[in-house]
Amino acid sequence: MTAPGGRVVVRAPAKINLALRVGALDDEGYHDVVSVYQAVSVFEEVSASLPRDGVTGVTVSVRGTGAVSTPLDASNLAVRAAHLLAERAGVPADVALSIRKSAPVAGGMAGGSADAAAALLACDLLWGTGAGRDELHAMAAELGADVPFALMGGTALGVGRGDQLTPVLARGEFHWVLALADEGLSTPGVYREHDRLVAASGLRPPDLEPEVPAGLAQALRSGDPAALGAALVNDLQDAACSLRPPLRRILDLGHDHGVLGALVSGSGPTVALLVPDRSAALELAVALTASGLASDVRRVTGPVHGARQVDPVAPSPFHPSTGSHPTVR
Numbered sequence: 001m002t003a004p005g006g007r008v009v010v011r012a013p014a015k016i017n018l019a020l021r022v023g024a025l026d027d028e029g030y031h032d033v034v035s036v037y038q039a040v041s042v043f044e045e046v047s048a049s050l051p052r053d054g055v056t057g058v059t060v061s062v063r064g065t066g067a068v069s070t071p072l073d074a075s076n077l078a079v080r081a082a083h084l085l086a087e088r089a090g091v092p093a094d095v096a097l098s099i100r101k102s103a104p105v106a107g108g109m110a111g112g113s114a115d116a117a118a119a120l121l122a123c124d125l126l127w128g129t130g131a132g133r134d135e136l137h138a139m140a141a142e143l144g145a146d147v148p149f150a151l152m153g154g155t156a157l158g159v160g161r162g163d164q165l166t167p168v169l170a171r172g173e174f175h176w177v178l179a180l181a182d183e184g185l186s187t188p189g190v191y192r193e194h195d196r197l198v199a200a201s202g203l204r205p206p207d208l209e210p211e212v213p214a215g216l217a218q219a220l221r222s223g224d225p226a227a228l229g230a231a232l233v234n235d236l237q238d239a240a241c242s243l244r245p246p247l248r249r250i251l252d253l254g255h256d257h258g259v260l261g262a263l264v265s266g267s268g269p270t271v272a273l274l275v276p277d278r279s280a281a282l283e284l285a286v287a288l289t290a291s292g293l294a295s296d297v298r299r300v301t302g303p304v305h306g307a308r309q310v311d312p313v314a315p316s317p318f319h320p321s322t323g324s325h326p327t328v329r
């Protein structure tokens with residue numbers, strides 16, 4: 001579905017980690033992890049167009065949530081994705097990328113990874129390079145541990161660096177309230193803090209079983225939000241809270257409101273609170289907003305689909321004034 005004028009639009013989801021177990025550090029500075037990802041209804045949108053006559057190379061523009069703190073140079077993950085695909089496919093890297101961000105930057109929701117996944121797919125379609133699923137997955141893993149999941153979506157187990165994926169059966173729809181922060185947390189910085197806390201505790205990092213923790217698998221299979229809430233776990237949570245102590249107050253507020261579960265998403269600082277249904281989500285969102293503890297509060301659902309082409313001429317549900325989709329607020 002390339003539009004007249006050569007434009008492809010792809011939407012890719014942000015994620016929450018339902019479980020994140022962190023094992024030993026390897027020689028390349030990566031930790032062995034067991035991660036259960038769930039894609040949620042916060043979508044990054046990447047549009048890829050053929051450049052105007054005489055223009056070559058990759059250009060990028062960014063708008064939406066956190067646009068001002070998103071890099072516009074070669075370090076932008078969508079730009080890196082376009083260059084990587086062009087190099088592997090042996091085609092010129094000529095594309096104008098335009099990103100509409102809804103996920104917070106450095107928020108522990110893999111918004112940048114979603115941009116990379118969306119750019120890979122959009123450029124593949126725009127250039128007609130015909131990379132298969134496996135090839136796109138391999139390129140995604142080179143770009144970052146979380147990028148393959150943004151291609152896949154749904155609910156999935158990630159092992160190794162978090163990039164070796166297996167889909168997980170999840171029934172039904174789960175309702176989340178997200179508490180966003182103005183300022184992000186650096187992923188390597190949070191892993192470093194985790195290592196410091198583990199060393200200080202005198203405990204060894206756990207040897208990980210490369211499978212979905214039993215209680216979590218059962219909760220997802222049966223679509224039981226209360227059981228899912230009890231099974232949520234994030235080994236990076238203490239490190240994120242150590243670097244950003246006010247996150248504990250958001251978790252406490254959630255527990256005071258009787259949420260089914262609450263945890264920092266990945267490396268944070270986004271906090272994800274699980275509630276039984278839409279009306280509980282609205283009630284909690286109102287309380288969180290009134291508390292002033294979060295810079296933005298979103299109501300979202302999961303699981304949702306992975307990176308997917310959308311009709312470039314259809315009106316976008318993106319809300320220009322807020323940088324987010326009205327359906328998720």
Ligand SMILES: C[C@@](CO)(OP(=O)(O)O)[C@H](O)COP(=O)(O)OP(=O)(O)OC[C@H]1O[C@@H](n2ccc(N)nc2=O)[C@H](O)[C@@H]1O
Nearest residue numbers: 029030031033108109110144145146161187188191266267
């Ligand atoms: C923590 C998680 C949880 O899903 O993501 P976020 O919550 O930040 O989105 C991931 O493990 C992050 O994934 P991602 O952000 O793609 O990581 P990468 O770009 O590949 O790596 C950034 C840095 O994070 C650290 N890193 C990442 C993955 C991993 N398994 N072990 C690590 O120690 C390394 O220091 C690495 O240099």
Ligand SMILES: Nc1ncnc2c1ncn2[C@@H]1O[C@H](COP(=O)(O)OP(=O)(O)O)[C@@H](O)[C@H]1O
Nearest residue numbers: 075076077105106107108109110111112113115
């Ligand atoms: N397109 C992009 N969107 C957001 N961040 C990006 C992008 N490209 C590169 N980055 C860099 O990647 C870092 C983390 O990206 P992001 O996926 O937003 O966070 P997290 O890893 O916490 O989920 C940011 O600090 C930012 O500097």
